[in-house]
Ligand SMILES: Cc1ncc(C[n+]2csc(CCOP(=O)(O)OP(=O)(O)O)c2C)c(N)n1
Ligand code: SF4
């Protein structure tokens with residue numbers, strides 16, 4: 001019985017006073033939380049070494065529920081706080097949980113610079129294409145022509161491709177998956193945590209209560225089915241004609257590079273400076 | 280008229296760094312340095328081992344010196360992408376156990392305000408040095424101003440009591456940087472050090488204490504087992520032990536209003552408790568926090584109330600006026616927030632006229648007004664300048680002569 005998934009998740013939750021959680025029924029945030037916990041449990045990491053940092057948003061409410069070192073920061077700033085923690089305690093596994101608005105709108109600057117530094121943070125970005133917490137305003141990933149409360153006539157802006165953004169900025173591990181593909185997500189998070197460098201895992205998610213309702217996407221099950229039906233694994237892309245790939249969510253690890261990691265580089269610098277001083 | 284010779288300058292506070300001679304540390308004795316250098320050195324002597332910052336005139340030398348020095352001492356220096364990231368990174372590092380500081384000037388200080396509020400509500404030690412320059416906006420980057428006195432207290436939203444220190448010299452920049460770090464660790468909060476541009480860039484001889492005579496305060500670590508740990512322990516006179524991330528305590532920190540464990544709450548009683556705790560840890564420790572210098576005030580009928588570089592001009596004006604037999608003294612806050620209410624009340628009882636020179640359009644003077652019983656008091660006189668130039672001893676002397 002010990003390994004049934006609910007039992008594992010239960011072991012990692014903080015039970016007193018933190019529940020019921022704030023998420024709506026049908027929200028993908030809980031699935032992502034499960035994925036992160038199972039990844040950590042699978043790897044048998046010491047939870048004293050796990051640091052979970054988030055910003056502000058529905059997705060960013062995650063840390064309070066889990067029994068790790070947890071920090072719930074300011075809107076957009078989670079990566080900056082995480083950078084401070086990681087640099088002072090490089091042995092910690094620092095996981096940033098963030099939303100599309102948190103990470104690519106207000107926090108975009110921190111995202112690109114952390115990616116450029118290639119500091120060993122694992123960013124799990126829950127992309128629900130909307131500002132959920134504040135009630136459905138446009139985010140940088142709200143699709144063109146979609147409805148948001150601040151785009152009542154349809155969104156006229158083009159949206160970000162988060163993985164391309166992260167790769168362009170220099171992230172050394174970049175992957176995309178969906179909340180429907182729970183096992184794939186869990187494994188991708190595992191790979192991202194193991195990867196020594198800046199990792200971005202974009203999880204395409206459902207906010208049925210706000211985004212779904214505004215855009216007539218049906219209920220949570222319909223949105224989950226859409227993730228299944230509208231996505232293709234990276235491996236299949238090459239075999240398909242371009243018209244079958246057009247508009248689909250491409251899932252998989254899009255980049256996994258070896259590149260000098262920032263904390264390692266800093267440690268080397270310290271050594272070099274001290275060796276020179278000693279002379 | 281009593282003899283002014285017998286009067287002594289009183290500094291109504293403990294000196295944190297007693298100065299002693301030592302034969303072995305000869306290179307530390309008397310050093311000619313800039314205010315910004317003194318801040319960097321003070322930070323290192325106080326045990327700061329983590330600096331994150333973004334360059335801005337007139338504070339940049341602090342970052343440059345620490346970029347060179349911290350790696351030698353196993354510390355971290357990181358240049359962040361902006362000042363918002365800088366305050367966030369030092370707060371994160373502090374929660375992981377580092378002693379942290381950042382340095383900036385007006386535009387960067389404005390950007391940091393949300394993060395300063397976060398450090399205060401989460402009771403996380405850190406120090407922000409603001410080497411003030413003329414504002415608003417880009418203003419005059421290399422010209423002095425004292426325009427951030429109110430921002431240092433009220434800059435972040437909500438009620439968030441402040442500890443703000445204000446040196447008047449290079450030597451005191453060194454001492455108050457150490458004190459700022461000490462107070463941040465002791466009171467678990469973001470402490471602000473306000474420097475004047477001219478003090479940051481001025482060179483003066485500083486007699487440095489032996490490093491072993493520098494009084495360094497570090498946060499108290501919890502001794503209870505993790506399951507008993509409360510991140511904000513209400514039983515500890517508002518100064519509760521602080522665990523670090525990654526050492527077995529697995530605590531939660533949030534900028535949301537929280538209970539004593541750090542978990543978010545909407546309960547009115549718990550929200551009130553948190554706010555009271557933030558307020559009382561300052562208001563119940565005024566004696567420890569407030570430092571003032573009272574200079575030739577014993578028989579004064581005219582008082583000057585001034586901080587930082589302006590108090591130096593005031594001190595010269597006091598000497599010149601005293602030479603002409605005018606009974607004038609200077610009250611100078613080294614701690615600007617919490618405001619030295621008691622000392623100011625005493626001053627107001629004993630003098631007929633108060634002159635408040637400041638490099639802004641009126642900030643400190645409102646605090647004096649707040650404490651003045653007779654609100655129509657015409658004996659409260661302002662000297663204000665915001666053109667990038669200093670207030671000179673002569674400017675103050677002229678005013679003294681007008682009123683006496
Ligand atoms: C500085 C600041 N600006 C605005 C807000 C309001 N706010 C809170 S959450 C949020 C958007 C969150 O969107 P996202 O990151 O996508 O998270 P989601 O709720 O969709 O999971 C905004 C704008 C804030 N808390 N702080
Ligand atoms: S508003 Fe949307 S994102 Fe937020 S909890 Fe509800 S379903 Fe989830």
Ligand SMILES: [Mg+2]
Nearest residue numbers: 099100128130
């Ligand atoms: Mg969102």
